[in-house]
């Protein structure tokens with residue numbers, strides 16, 4: 001495993017140090033930026049690019065930048081970057097909200113499944129605080145374009161949310177996936193079922 005660190009970031013250039021796992025120097029790289037030479041190492045990574053200003057986005061962009069520097073044909077093109085508010089209750093959102101999906105011309109269908117009807121939420125005494133999972137999909141082909149949740153520990157659903165959108169899941173994929181009982185993730189399954197018109201526990 002090698003590591004990349006910035007020695008100096010100037011206005012138009014960046015000097016990088018690439019080391020091996022023992023910290024030994026493998027290479028020093030000078031990249032000119034904003035001059036159209038290869039990847040813009042400063043401008044293509046992290047908060048400098050703009051929203052969303054999130055750690056996991058910066059790291060993913062850095063991985064792509066390093067691979068481009070190493071000569072690989074890679075580009076940063078995620079379907080979604082999930083975001084979490086680590087508040088009480090937590091809020092997680094991936095992809096489009098219903099209104100955003102509508103504005104994007106998706107003619108969306110959306111459905112909410114409340115944690116009041118989720119066994120794990122009830123056992124954690126998090127079922128009566130108004131928490132929910134919402135799924136947003138295109139009416140035409142049921143492709144999932146957004147997933148949101150509010151409630152205790154819902155940040156742990158962000159991986160399933162992002163992967164569903166990244167892999168182009170349809171409502172039938174979420175509804176057809178057997179989710180472990182009792183978990184909060186069952187609410188994802190039930191929201192998809194509800195969007196398809198046949199929720200079981202509500």
Ligand SMILES: Cc1cc2nc3c(=O)[nH]c(=O)nc-3n(C[C@H](O)[C@H](O)[C@H](O)COP(=O)(O)OP(=O)(O)OC[C@H]3O[C@@H](n4cnc5c(N)ncnc54)[C@H](O)[C@@H]3O)c2cc1C
Pocket residue numbers: 006007008009010045046047048053054055056057058086
């Ligand atoms: C209080 C706080 C809480 C946050 N919580 C979260 C969270 O829970 N989840 C989340 O996803 N994101 C969170 N973020 C956002 C996240 O930290 C940033 O999106 C992320 O660190 C951006 O990475 P970056 O590489 O663009 O910038 P940075 O992480 O700021 O890295 C830039 C680096 O460049 C160095 N540097 C600057 N100028 C030079 C120079 N001239 N030469 C050499 N080095 C230089 C700096 O010292 C720094 O180490 C939080 C941010 C803050 C401030």
